[in-house]
Amino acid sequence: MDITYIGVEEAVSRPGLRMVVVGNVPSPWSESAKGIFRVKRIPWAAVRLSYDSKLLKEWAGERSAPVAIYDDEPPRSGWADILELAERLAPTPALLPQDAEQRDAVMQIGRDLCGQHGLGWTRRLHMIHAGLQGHGGFTPEVSAYLAKKYGYTPEAGADADARVAQLLTTLSKRLEAQRAAGSDYLVGDSVTAADIYSAAFMALLRPLPESVCPMDPRTREAFELRGPRSDEALDERLLAHRAMMYERHLALPLSL
Numbered sequence: 001m002d003i004t005y006i007g008v009e010e011a012v013s014r015p016g017l018r019m020v021v022v023g024n025v026p027s028p029w030s031e032s033a034k035g036i037f038r039v040k041r042i043p044w045a046a047v048r049l050s051y052d053s054k055l056l057k058e059w060a061g062e063r064s065a066p067v068a069i070y071d072d073e074p075p076r077s078g079w080a081d082i083l084e085l086a087e088r089l090a091p092t093p094a095l096l097p098q099d100a101e102q103r104d105a106v107m108q109i110g111r112d113l114c115g116q117h118g119l120g121w122t123r124r125l126h127m128i129h130a131g132l133q134g135h136g137g138f139t140p141e142v143s144a145y146l147a148k149k150y151g152y153t154p155e156a157g158a159d160a161d162a163r164v165a166q167l168l169t170t171l172s173k174r175l176e177a178q179r180a181a182g183s184d185y186l187v188g189d190s191v192t193a194a195d196i197y198s199a200a201f202m203a204l205l206r207p208l209p210e211s212v213c214p215m216d217p218r219t220r221e222a223f224e225l226r227g228p229r230s231d232e233a234l235d236e237r238l239l240a241h242r243a244m245m246y247e248r249h250l251a252l253p254l255s256l
Contacts, residue, residue: 001038003255004045008056011047011069017089019082020060020067023048024256026213026223028113028120031200033066033082035250036193040090044068046255079114080107083193095193105187109174109194112167113201119167122160123204124150126230127222129157136225139218161227164205168233171198175237184244191249198238199245205234208246212253 011018017037021030037044049065050056060067060075067077068085076082087096097103113119128146130137138146146152174186186194207213207223215223246252 001041001043001251003034006045006047008047008050008053008059011045012055012059014045015071017042017044017068017070018047019044019069020047020049020056020065022065022256025215025219026200026203026207026254026256027065028197028200028203029079030066031203031254032079032114032193032197033068033086034255035196035200036083036086036095038251039093039095039191039196039249040086042086042090079110079197083110093191095191095196097188097192099188102188102192106192106194109171109186110197112170113197117163119164119171120201120204121150122163122167123230125152125157126160126164126227127225128152129154129160130225131222132157136221138222142222161229164227165229165233168205168230168235168238172233172235172238175241179237184241186241191245195241195245196250199242199250202238202242205230206239208252208254214253214256 006014006018019033021034047056049063051063057063060069062077064077066082067075068082069075070085070089076085083095087094096106111118115121124146127137128143128150129152131140131143132147134140137143171186178184178186183189185191186198203213204223207215207220
């Protein structure tokens, strides 16, 4: 299913599902939402985030992405809100299991990867810290801008690599246990939202090759920042799981 990109004016007047996405960067939050819509085969249109569009800000309610808007319903920007919308629009295939224990496991992985102080959040603190110290990561200008958004402090930045490593280790151990039980997936025996989140968030540590994920060289350099603790914790199982997800369920090259 190809992604259709439209302008802000068309998006505002168009019915159905539209979503503001980050353009030209494999933002894992946007890529996760795209992946959910793809697996569920939900028709939708994409609007690239524009920081200087007053109309986009008024319509979406914020200058951020992803923001999903269905018909005249309120905008949804939280990862869980977007997932729950997708489950309502296309109950099959379910990406949130009916089994309560498995459902809780999927949501916990979502929080660990997508949520505040989760892997994505903390990895950005790591990249901000490196940028402000002049040791890679985001440029100093981008780092200074994002520092306010992510509540950066020097202490949080210095601790970020260890926190990312902890989250990666937890994810890797779950995948190892699942493989031992005969499953290729993080929860249960079939694909869930947890698998999509994991595949998308690996981009913050090992972005996909340029041939399938074209990126500005400065952005790629920031995403490829290595940390000693997280580098050790990122084992090949997690990257192999990502490769499996793109082969079976998601789309390459990325549509950015």
